[in-house]
Amino acid sequence: MAIAFPNASRPFDITRGAVCFWGYDSAFEFTFYVDADALHRLGPQSTSDEASLLRTFDANAHASNP
Incomplete structure (x- = not known):
């Protein structure tokens, strides 16, 4: 089974x-x-x-998935 990413949450962990x-x-x-x-x-x-x-992450998170 493939890994799914249904949770859109993506916090920045400062530590x-x-x-x-x-x-x-x-x-x-x-x-x-x-x-x-x-x-x-x-x-x-x-x-x-x-x-x-976070903006950079968001811009690239789904770059390979339509």
């Missing part, structure tokens, strides 16, 4: 310096993190503040 999101595979929940360095590579124009990093 990890990363955006956190969840995926589900049947009855199992998995936590994923994309750190600020990776987000800066995806959006070089983004700054290090939470709002900018």
